[in-house]
Amino acid sequence: MRGEGWLSAQWQSVGQARLVTLRAVELRVVEIPFLGAVSTSRGIHRHRRLVMVRIVGETSGRSVDGWGECAALGDTTYDREDAAAAFSALEGSLVPRLLAQCSATGGLLAMPARLDRHRLGARDYPLAFAALEMAVADAHLRAERRPFATLLGVAGRSVEPGAVLGISSSIGALVANVEALANQGYTRVKMKIGPGWDSTPLQAVRAAVPELRLQADANESYGPADEDHLASLDRFGLLCLEQPFDRDDLDGHARLAARMDTPICLDESLTSPSRVSSALDLGACSVVCVKPSRLGGIGSALSVIEDCTASDVPLWMGGMFESGFARGINATLAALPGFTWPGDLSPARSYLADDLVEAIRPHQRGEGGLVISVPTADGFGEHPDHKALVRLSSNVVRQDVDPG
DSSP, rough: OOOHHHHOOOOOOHTSSSEEEEEEEEEEEEEEEEEEEEETTTTEEEEEEEEEEEEEEEEETEEEEEEEEEOOSSSSSSSSOOOHHHHHHHHIIHHHHHHHHHHHTTTTTOOOOGGGHHHTTTTHHHHHHHHHHHHHHHHHHTTTBBHHHHHHHHTTTTTEEEEEEEOOHHHHHHHHHHHHHHHHHHOOOEEEEEETBBBHHHHHHHHHTTTTTEEETTTTTGGGHHHHHGGEEEEGOOOEEEOOOTTOOOOHHHHHHHHHHSSSETTTOOOOOHHHHHHHHHHOOOOEEHHOOOHTTHHHHHHHHHHHHHHTEEEEEEEEEOHHHHHHHHHHHHTTBBBEEEEEOOOOOTTTOOSOOOOOOOOEEETTTTEEOOOOOBBBBSSHHHHHHHHOOOEEEEEEEEOO
C-alpha cells in the first residue's frame, strides 16, 4: 500500500543500493533545427538549443554514465534563464561544486536527493540545477540497473500524448493542422493564443472538430484590462486557459479564475513547490502544469505531484520542446496517478528535425486515441546516441575530479 510520502521516499532511495565513483562531468551544447518555425505570442523559434550534462563514473569496476538535459531555451522567451546562462552556471558553479563535494568524499557521487547545497547556490538557475540533478540520478539508477519507471511503480504503463500548435499563418492553416492531428489520433490539442489571435481561431477549431479536447495557452500575453475579453472565452468549452497574465500576477489570475467557468492553469508562475502551494491557496489556478525543470528538478516535481494528488488537484505534463531523451522522462512521470489529461508528449520527431535517441517510441491506437509506452531501459531510458551528439554538438567542455 503506497501511503503519503511514498514517491519522496523512492526518490530518497536513489543511490543507496550501489556506490558510484565520479570521474568527470561533461557539458555539451546541442543545436537541433525545428521542423518548422514555432510561433507564439512571445516570439518565433527556429532552432532548439540544448545543454546536455554527462556524468562519467564507475561502480564495481564497470563504467556508468548518467545524462541530464537542460530545458532552457536559446533565449529568454519563457524563462529568465536561457541556454547560455544555464551553461555558464553549470560550468562555473554547479559542476565545480559537485566535483569538490565528490573529492571530499573520496570521489563518491552524491545522491540526487542530497544536492540541496548546490540548489541553494544556484537559486537563479533552476533549469541548470535540474539538468545536473537529472544526470546524477540517471547515473545512480543505471548503476543499480533500475529503470525510472520501476522506481515510480509505473513500469508497463502507457500515457496518452497531446499535441501543441503554435500561432498559425492563417485560420485555414490552423484548422487543417488541427484536423490532421485529430486524424492521427490525438484527442487533445493545445493552441497558442494571444491578443488578436484567440476568439476567431478558437471558434474555427471548435466548429471543425467539436469533440476535440482543446486547451488555450496564452504565455503571459494578456493584462488585467483583458479580463472581460478572456471571460468571454468560456463559450468554447476549453479544458483550461493557461497562463493568461504575467507570472508574478497571482492576484490577477485569482480574480480571473473567480469570474470564469473555464479552469485557469498556471505554468510560468510555478517555479517551485512552495510557489505551487501559494498559487493554489490564493485560488490563482485550479489545474497545475507540471514541468520538472521549471519546478527545480525531478525531486521538486515529485513533491508537487504528491501534494496535488493528495488534494485532488488535476495535473498534466507540460513540454519544453525536449529531445526524445527528456520527453521519455516526462512520459514516465505522466504515468503516475493524478495526471488526468493528455500531456505535451508528442514524439520529439514531430517538431524537431533530428533527435538524440535513435529509437522513436511507437504510438499505438488505444480506445481513447494514441498512447505511448513509458521507457523500460535502466535509468531514464535510452542513452543519447553518440553519433547524434557528434553531429549536433557545437561546444563540449569536460571537467575531471581532482584525484587529490
